[in-house]
Structure formats: C-alpha cells, structure tokens
Amino acid sequence: MEDGIVNPGNTGDLGNTGNPGNEGGGTSTDGGNKETSAAWKAQLKGDLKDNEFFNQFGSVTDVGKYALDAQGKLKDAIIIGEGASEDEIAKVFAKLGKPEKPEEYKIGKPENWPENVPYDVKSDQEFQKVAHSLHLTGKQAEGLHNWYHELLGRAIKEQVEGNKAAAEKKETDRVNAINALKVKWGDEGWKANIALASRAIDTYGGEGFRDYLEETGLGNDPRMINTFVSIGKAVGEDVLVTGDASGITKERLKGREGRLTYPSMNKK
Numbered sequence: 001m002e003d004g005i006v007n008p009g010n011t012g013d014l015g016n017t018g019n020p021g022n023e024g025g026g027t028s029t030d031g032g033n034k035e036t037s038a039a040w041k042a043q044l045k046g047d048l049k050d051n052e053f054f055n056q057f058g059s060v061t062d063v064g065k066y067a068l069d070a071q072g073k074l075k076d077a078i079i080i081g082e083g084a085s086e087d088e089i090a091k092v093f094a095k096l097g098k099p100e101k102p103e104e105y106k107i108g109k110p111e112n113w114p115e116n117v118p119y120d121v122k123s124d125q126e127f128q129k130v131a132h133s134l135h136l137t138g139k140q141a142e143g144l145h146n147w148y149h150e151l152l153g154r155a156i157k158e159q160v161e162g163n164k165a166a167a168e169k170k171e172t173d174r175v176n177a178i179n180a181l182k183v184k185w186g187d188e189g190w191k192a193n194i195a196l197a198s199r200a201i202d203t204y205g206g207e208g209f210r211d212y213l214e215e216t217g218l219g220n221d222p223r224m225i226n227t228f229v230s231i232g233k234a235v236g237e238d239v240l241v242t243g244d245a246s247g248i249t250k251e252r253l254k255g256r257e258g259r260l261t262y263p264s265m266n267k268k
Contacts, residue, residue, distance in 0.1 A: 089135075097137035102128040105138060107145040114157045177222035197228035204231065 040060050041049055048054070057063045080088050099105055105128045109119045124145075131141040182190050201210055213219030 093135045093137070097139060098135055099132070099138055102132040105131055105136075105141045105145075107142055110146060110149050110153065112153060113149070114153055114160065117153075117156055117160070174220065174222060178220075178225075181222055181226065193229045193232075194225070196232035197225055200228045200232035200235070204235075 040057075041054055043060070044051075044054070054063070057066065080092055094100070103125075107124055107127065109121075113119055127145060128141070131144070136144070181193075185193055201213070205213075210219070213224065218224050
C-alpha cells in the first residue's frame with residue numbers, strides 16, 4: 001500500500017502542535033535546548049539518531065504529543081493501494097465528493113442557454129452516468145458540464161445568427177431580382193407575364209406542383225418566375241400531341257401524332 005493517498009510515513013505537515021522543542025511548546029536555538037535535544041536523541045537507535053526530523057523536538061514528551069496529534073488526524077484517513085477493492089475505492093471518492101448516485105449530480109439547463117433552442121435533458125442524464133462511472137466529484141462534474149454547454153451554446157448562437165443573416169440576404173436578393181424584372185417588363189408586362197407563368201405552371205407543372213412551389217417558396221423565386229414565363233412564351237399555342245385531338249382541330253394535328261410541336265423542334 002505504498003501508493004496510498006496518505007503516506008503515514010511522512011507526518012511532518014499533519015498539523016501544528018506548536019513548536020515542540022520544549023515543554024511549553026516552543027523551540028529555541030539556545031545551547032540549553034540543543035543539549036536537551038541531544039540528550040533524549042541519544043536514546044534512539046541506528047539511523048534514527050541522526051535523522052534531522054527529530055531536531056524539532058526538545059524531549060520525548062514532545063515526540064509523544066506529536067504522535068498523538070498525527071494519530072488523531074489519520075484515524076479517519078482511507079489508505080488504498082494496488083489491489084484495493086471497489087468498496088475501498090468507492091469510500092475514497094465519496095470522501096472527495098463523489099455523489100452516491102448519478103442523478104445526485106447537480107446539473108441542468110444553463111441560465112444563458114440560447115432562447116428558442118430546445119435543451120436536451122436526456123443528454124444530461126447520460127452525462128450523469130458517465131461522470132459517475134469516471135468517479136467525478138460534484139464540483140468536477142458541474143464544472144465540466146457548464147464548460148461544455150457554454151461552448152455548445154455559443155456555437156449554436158453563432159449558427160442561428162449566421163442562418164438568420166443568410167436568410168435575410170437571400171430575401172434581399174429575391175426582392176431586388178423581382179424589382180429588376182418589374183423594371184425590365186414594366187407594370188403591364190409584369191402582370192401579363194405573371195399570368196402567362198401561372199398558366200404554364202398549371203398546364204405543365206402537374207398535380208401538386210403549384211402547392212410545392214408555394215410550400216418551398218420557389219413560387220416567389222425570380223428565376224422560377226422567369227423560367228415559366230419563358231416556357232409560356234416558347235410554347236405559345238403549341239401542344240404535345242398524344243393522339244387525343246380533343247379541343248384541337250384534326251386538320252392541325254394530321255400526321256403529327258406523338259410529336260412535340262414546338263416551333264424550334266421543327267426547324268431543319
């Protein structure tokens with residue numbers, strides 16, 4: 001047990017018993033005290049006689065007082081070493097401040113947690129289990145938890161602010177592009193082209209496509225508007241012939257079944 005938390009072989013700093021060099025509790029450097037110290041140290045055997053540790057004591061009584069004081073401080077000490085049992089280890093960490101159960105760690109949502117950002121309570125529960133398995137004290141667990149969530153909260157805040165700035169820029173760009181189209185087409189041209197794009201969406205977009213454009217916001221995207229205006233203008237009265245001539249004169253479709261009748265596709 002030489003690797004124990006407490007080394008009972010070194011008790012020089014276990015407490016202040018006064019200056020034990022004389023019966024009154026004070027050590028002096030006068031010749032009389034040295035002679036007294038030398039007299040009782042002569043009773044020591046072997047290397048103990050020359051050990052400087054004993055120079056602080058003026059008599060055997062002083063050594064006895066020191067020993068009793070050290071014994072009082074060591075009586076509740078837990079000494080562990082290699083091969084210590086789990087129970088012995090648990091007692092040591094309990095003395096240091098480890099709670100008995102994981103849920104006893106006092107952690108939770110930090111006061112400065114970003115607003116409108118959900119806080120994961122389950123993560124705290126997992127953290128408590130890990131902290132307990134690593135024998136963290138209450139203060140250690142709390143400090144680590146606070147540090148991590150301060151770091152995480154700062155990163156989330158930066159991300160939210162970045163997303164907000166990106167969304168604002170995107171909206172500004174959209175409005176600017178819409179205004180550019182209005183300037184290009186004029187008021188009457190804008191109305192006519194929007195109506196043309198709307199008909200193109202209804203005709204060629206398929207079921208649910210308009211809802212999709214509205215849900216995603218693409219319906220207000222200038223590029224999408226311009227695209228469907230272009231489709232409407234390019235198609236004009238041309239149709240995709242499928243063999244069903246409903247609403248179209250058979251004379252117009254004669255010999256053209258199964259062909260796209262875009263003018264550009266008929267060029268040679």
